[in-house]
Amino acid sequence: MELDPILLARIQFAANITFHILFPTITIALGWVLLYFKLRFVATRDPKWMAAYMLWVKVFALSFALGVVSGITMSFQFGTNWPGFMETVGNIAGPLLAYEVLTAFFLEAVFIGIMLFGANRVPQWLHTLATFLVAFGTTMSAFWIMALNSWMQTPAGFEMRDGVAHATDWLAIVFNPSMPYRLGHMLLASGLTVAFLLAGISAWRWLRGDRGPDVRVALRTGLLIGALLAPTQAVVGDLHGLNTFEHQPAKIAAIEGVWQTERGAPLLLFALPDEEARENRLAIGIPNLASLILTHEWDGEIRGLDEFKGEHPPVAPVFWSFRVMVGVGLLMIAAAFWGLWATRRGRDPGRWLARGLVAMSFSGWVATVAGWYVAEIGRQPWLVHGVLRTADAAGDVPAALIGGSLAMYLALYVGLTIAYVLTVFRLAAKAGATASPAQPPSIEAPATGAPSHA
Amino acid sequence: MPETLIPDLATPAGWLPVVFLGLMAIAMLAYVVLDGYDLGVGVLLRGEPEADRDRMIAAIGPFWDANETWLVLGVGLLLVAFPVAHGVILGALYAPVALMLAGLILRGVAFEFRVKSAPHHKGRWDFAFFAGSLTAAFAQGVMLGMLVTGFRNGPAEIAFALFIGACLVAGYALLGAGWLVIKTRGDLQLRAVRWARRSLGLTALGIAAVSVATPLVSQRVFDRWFQLPELVLLAPIPLATALLFFVAWRSLSRLPVRLSQGNEYGAWVPFASAVGIFVLAFYGLAYSLFPYLVIDRLTIWDAASAPESLWIILVGALVVMPVILGYSALSYWIFRGKAEALRYG
Numbered sequence: 001m002e003l004d005p006i007l008l009a010r011i012q013f014a015a016n017i018t019f020h021i022l023f024p025t026i027t028i029a030l031g032w033v034l035l036y037f038k039l040r041f042v043a044t045r046d047p048k049w050m051a052a053y054m055l056w057v058k059v060f061a062l063s064f065a066l067g068v069v070s071g072i073t074m075s076f077q078f079g080t081n082w083p084g085f086m087e088t089v090g091n092i093a094g095p096l097l098a099y100e101v102l103t104a105f106f107l108e109a110v111f112i113g114i115m116l117f118g119a120n121r122v123p124q125w126l127h128t129l130a131t132f133l134v135a136f137g138t139t140m141s142a143f144w145i146m147a148l149n150s151w152m153q154t155p156a157g158f159e160m161r162d163g164v165a166h167a168t169d170w171l172a173i174v175f176n177p178s179m180p181y182r183l184g185h186m187l188l189a190s191g192l193t194v195a196f197l198l199a200g201i202s203a204w205r206w207l208r209g210d211r212g213p214d215v216r217v218a219l220r221t222g223l224l225i226g227a228l229l230a231p232t233q234a235v236v237g238d239l240h241g242l243n244t245f246e247h248q249p250a251k252i253a254a255i256e257g258v259w260q261t262e263r264g265a266p267l268l269l270f271a272l273p274d275e276e277a278r279e280n281r282l283a284i285g286i287p288n289l290a291s292l293i294l295t296h297e298w299d300g301e302i303r304g305l306d307e308f309k310g311e312h313p314p315v316a317p318v319f320w321s322f323r324v325m326v327g328v329g330l331l332m333i334a335a336a337f338w339g340l341w342a343t344r345r346g347r348d349p350g351r352w353l354a355r356g357l358v359a360m361s362f363s364g365w366v367a368t369v370a371g372w373y374v375a376e377i378g379r380q381p382w383l384v385h386g387v388l389r390t391a392d393a394a395g396d397v398p399a400a401l402i403g404g405s406l407a408m409y410l411a412l413y414v415g416l417t418i419a420y421v422l423t424v425f426r427l428a429a430k431a432g433a434t435a436s437p438a439q440p441p442s443i444e445a446p447a448t449g450a451p452s453h454a
Numbered sequence: 455m456p457e458t459l460i461p462d463l464a465t466p467a468g469w470l471p472v473v474f475l476g477l478m479a480i481a482m483l484a485y486v487v488l489d490g491y492d493l494g495v496g497v498l499l500r501g502e503p504e505a506d507r508d509r510m511i512a513a514i515g516p517f518w519d520a521n522e523t524w525l526v527l528g529v530g531l532l533l534v535a536f537p538v539a540h541g542v543i544l545g546a547l548y549a550p551v552a553l554m555l556a557g558l559i560l561r562g563v564a565f566e567f568r569v570k571s572a573p574h575h576k577g578r579w580d581f582a583f584f585a586g587s588l589t590a591a592f593a594q595g596v597m598l599g600m601l602v603t604g605f606r607n608g609p610a611e612i613a614f615a616l617f618i619g620a621c622l623v624a625g626y627a628l629l630g631a632g633w634l635v636i637k638t639r640g641d642l643q644l645r646a647v648r649w650a651r652r653s654l655g656l657t658a659l660g661i662a663a664v665s666v667a668t669p670l671v672s673q674r675v676f677d678r679w680f681q682l683p684e685l686v687l688l689a690p691i692p693l694a695t696a697l698l699f700f701v702a703w704r705s706l707s708r709l710p711v712r713l714s715q716g717n718e719y720g721a722w723v724p725f726a727s728a729v730g731i732f733v734l735a736f737y738g739l740a741y742s743l744f745p746y747l748v749i750d751r752l753t754i755w756d757a758a759s760a761p762e763s764l765w766i767i768l769v770g771a772l773v774v775m776p777v778i779l780g781y782s783a784l785s786y787w788i789f790r791g792k793a794e795a796l797r798y799g
Contacts (some may be wrong), residue, residue: 054798057798058570058798061566061798062566062567062570064519065519065562065563065565065566066562066563066566068519068522068562069558069559069561069562069563070559071526072522072525072526072555072558072559073555073559075526075529075530075533076529076544076551076555078533078540079529079532079533079540079541079543079544079545080544080545080548080551080552083540083541083542083544083545084541086533086534086537086540086541087537087538087541090533090534090537090759090763091759091760091762091763092763093534094533094534094535094537094759094763094767095534095763095766095767095770097530097533097534098530098531098534098767098770098771099767099770101523101526101527101530102527102770102771102774102775102778103770103774105523105526105527106520106523106527106778106781106782107781108519109519109520109522109523110519110520110778110781110782110784110785111781111785112519113515113516113517113519113520113785113789114516114785114788116516116796116798117515117516117789117796117797117798118516118788118789119797119798120797121788121789122788164760166760166762166763167760167762167763167766170766395541395545396545397545397548401548401549405548405549405552408552408556409552409556412556412559412560416559416563419563419567419571422571423566423567423570423571426570426571426572427570
């Protein structure tokens with residue numbers, strides 16, 4: 001069988017970036033949640049806040065390590081898999097990535113050492129400051145990487161000279177047309193992922209009979225964040241969609257499954273897009289709703305895929321990823337409000353609510369990854385929209401070499417993701433075993449398994 | 455080789471690539487020394503009792519993450535300042551890079567999983583820690599070997615690259631053992647002294663091999679070293695390297711007696727001389743290669759980004775680098791002294 005090296009390079013990069021994004025999605029928002037727990041503890045001296053901090057700082061450390069190692073892989077794969085990317089748009093992408101390393105990576109990497117292991121070596125204020133700087137660093141990292149990704153979707157502030165992009169206006173590059181929407185959308189996605197992780201893991205502890213005040217406070221914090229952010233995300237997502245409609249109409253046509261330009265397009269709830277026949281099979285939709293959402297007019301016009309023949313992304317993956325993302329988002333809105341209502345004024349969550357929340361522990365991952373597939377597959381065949389095609393950026397590494405390393409990476413990623421999920425639950429079980437409500441856990445809990453009397 | 459390929463250094467297109475080569479070299483050197491010692495500790499982990507493994511990892515726990523970030527900066531600078539070379543070099547090094555990344559991934563996650571997954575899995579994660587460290591160190595040595603021979607893939611070149619891989623493992627073990635001599639006490643500290651002594655030979659062989667191979671591969675490198683007056687002016691580099699090996703060897707011979715009497719005087723000498731050896735070897739190699747990124751094929755000016763993009767990175771780097779160095783120093787100061795069991799809080 002002839003293996004296409006470009007396809008393999010894409011699968012490898014997609015596998016790596018999918019694995020990578022799982023962990024920043026958690027650390028970006030969890031950093032701020034930890035700061036919140038820490039500040040509440042400093043303010044109230046109530047040990048439940050410290051107990052919650054102690055569990056979730058472990059989850060943070062684990063997620064952070066996975067994010068770092070998979071991120072390092074990314075910085076190499078830019079060169080090994082897509083040499084044409086930096087050769088063509090390196091003048092733009094380079095400084096954005098450099099600023100990420102300089103303003104975010106070192107900040108996070110140094111202060112996480114102090115945040116995790118320095119509590120009894122530095123004054124309280126410095127430890128709180130370290131916690132803040134780690135959270136700030138993860139968010140700065142998101143800022144730069146979203147600026148770069150948005151620029152790849154909606155490039156601005158540059159000119160082409162001899163086939164190479166040159167920067168003309170750095171503010172226009174960083175704050176390109178889709179950047180504010182995309183950054184907001186991603187930060188909210190991170191917040192929601194952490195909200196449901198907090199709620200799901202806490203509900204799991206509650207179901208196991210581990211019902212201390214720290215469990216309750218983490219559950220409520222998760223539900224509250226969820227109830228605040230899930231509806232906000234719906235609004236921001238809508239604005240983001242309108243922005244994409246303006247700048248990347250082919251992506252919207254694929255999302256909505258609109259093959260021919262039409263007025264009053266329906267919102268398809270289900271369909272099997274058929275790339276060969278260039279039509280949908282088994283389509284079920286709500287008449288006119290897609291046009292109404294995108295154009296705010298009952299029979300507004302949506303440009304169809306036929307206007308972008310040969311220039312539009314594969315339809316089915318974009319179409320379905322979008323529905324998975326929105327579906328999970330709607331579920332999140334419902335679950336967060338139900339949970340918040342059910343646990344009001346100290347009430348216990350019901351068993352079914354708790355089970356539902358456990359099932360949704362990692363729902364943020366599903367929605368986030370699906371959303372990224374919409375954004376990234378939806379940009380194809382372009383790597384940088386209108387500037388550089390993915391096929392033109394690929395290197396000439398032999399297929400066998402990419403295939404071999406791909407198999408190695410995949411085995412590693414699948415194994416590590418399973419280990420991660422199991423370990424998060426294990427940490428939660430252990431937190432419950434060591435902490436009884438009457439006796440909050442020692443702040444001295446060992447982090448390496450070393451004897452704690454050392 | 456005519457030196458006319460160097461453009462006018464008074465123009466930004468001339469001197470900016472030189473400045474960025476310098477920044478990249480500093481980042482790479484910082485990476486090799488810093489992650490070198492923590493990868494070295496990982497390599498030495500194998501077969502140690504659990505309590506000692508905990509202590510060894512506690513000696514690098516607060517630092518490894520920042521150490522590894524220098525790699526991102528080094529590769530990042532290669533990527534942003536010399537995009538063409540980034541593609542050529544990483545394309546040629548595809549296999550060892552993939553191997554190194556797998557090693558770094560295993561090592562990095564093992565830090566966390568070894569204490570957070572089920573206790574009966576700890577031994578397995580510690581093995582992953584060791585295997586990941588070894589793989590990463592070895593792969594980096596192979597890359598160095600391939601870079602020195604200009605990516606020629608004959609059997610001799612491959613054998614040479616594999617040999618350099620083994621030597622770099624020894625070099626990192628030397629750094630790691632030196633670090634453990636500073637950060638641990640008791641029996642473990644004495645064993646670290648022995649590990650350091652055992653690593654000296656292969657480290658020296660590796661440096662000698664690279665020094666012999668580079669002028670053999672390139673007539674230009676040969677002329678740079680073995681002409682007068684260069685031969686005399688450059689003589690201090692190999693001489694100082696030999697002197698540092700002697701200093702390290704003598705210190706490692708004397709330390710066991712002194713340390714077992716509880717006298718820490720000179721405990722930092724093995725690590726410091728190992729760092730000195732790495733700095734000199736790095737400098738010698740950089741002198742040989744300059745101004746090429748790929749030996750005798752691609753110069754820094756062929757590969758450089760547009761000056762306006764280099765400017766904006768330089769401004770950022772000049773503002774931020776001192777801050778990074780400042781808080782890195784703060785972190786080493788906070789965690790100074792003998793390593794204690796790592797605990798959260």
